[in-house]
Amino acid sequence: RKEVEQDPGPFNVPEGATVAFNCTYSNSASQSFFWYRQDCRKEPKLLMSVYSSGNEDGRFTAQLNRASQYISLLIRDSKLSDSATYLCVVLGGSNYKLTFGKGTLLTVNP
Amino acid sequence: DAGVIQSPRHEVTEMGQEVTLRCKPISGHNSLFWYRQTMMRGLELLIYFNNNVPIDDSGMPEDRFSAKMPNASFSTLKIQPSEPRDSAVYFCASSTLGNTIYFGEGSWLTVV
Numbered sequence: 001r002k003e004v005e006q007d008p009g010p011f012n013v014p015e016g017a018t019v020a021f022n023c024t025y026s027n028s029a030s031q032s033f034f035w036y037r038q039d040c041r042k043e044p045k046l047l048m049s050v051y052s053s054g055n056e057d058g059r060f061t062a063q064l065n066r067a068s069q070y071i072s073l074l075i076r077d078s079k080l081s082d083s084a085t086y087l088c089v090v091l092g093g094s095n096y097k098l099t100f101g102k103g104t105l106l107t108v109n110p
Numbered sequence: 111d112a113g114v115i116q117s118p119r120h121e122v123t124e125m126g127q128e129v130t131l132r133c134k135p136i137s138g139h140n141s142l143f144w145y146r147q148t149m150m151r152g153l154e155l156l157i158y159f160n161n162n163v164p165i166d167d168s169g170m171p172e173d174r175f176s177a178k179m180p181n182a183s184f185s186t187l188k189i190q191p192s193e194p195r196d197s198a199v200y201f202c203a204s205s206t207l208g209n210t211i212y213f214g215e216g217s218w219l220t221v222v
Contacts, residue, residue, distance in 0.1 A: 043201055043216055044213050045213070046210050101152070102153075103152060
């Protein structure tokens with residue numbers, strides 16, 4: 001099983017749609033979880049951290065299920081500007097290693 | 111505030127040449143990471159340093175790759191000799207231990 005696995009997509013959705021991304025991780029000792037966003041030909045940037053209780057930031061909601069080793073990101077009322085690659089990131093192990101998933105490409109269409 | 115600064119931004123070199131990529135982390139950050147990104151393999155961690163000491167270099171592909179961090183404000187990633195399969199975007203990132211990491215804009219390497 002890969003350390004961090006994401007649905008590769010691509011996802012093509014119309015403006016206003018709700019879209020959900022899923023991610024699983026293999027290391028049960030993982031400590032922290034994040035979603036990063038990467039625009040075309042740019043560096044990854046932190047979108048939001050993921051907390052055990054779930055957290056929301058505007059149109060974005062992140063959920064963590066430790067028992068299933070599963071992370072999700074929900075985007076409501078998607079905008080054209082949401083088009084990007086979304087990377088699931090897991091911090092785990094005694095050496096604080098950050099592992100990135102391969103990313104899910106989202107295209108929001110007018 | 112200055113972010114992570116990488117140079118060069120773009121480099122095209124011939125196979126067999128030495129390539130040196132440079133990184134200045136965010137001031138105060140004590141962890142520094144080198145990642146490589148390709149379409150096929152995604153973002154791969156090559157090596158990371160904590161307080162200038164290499165902690166995990168298991169991702170360094172082979173002996174042609176080496177990384178140094180002589181002080182808290184500078185790191186290099188060297189490829190010698192370079193090969194076409196090394197063509198990728200190389201990102202440097204920094205953080206305080208266990209916290210959000212911030213990426214530089216990347217060095218786009220093409221080896222022909």
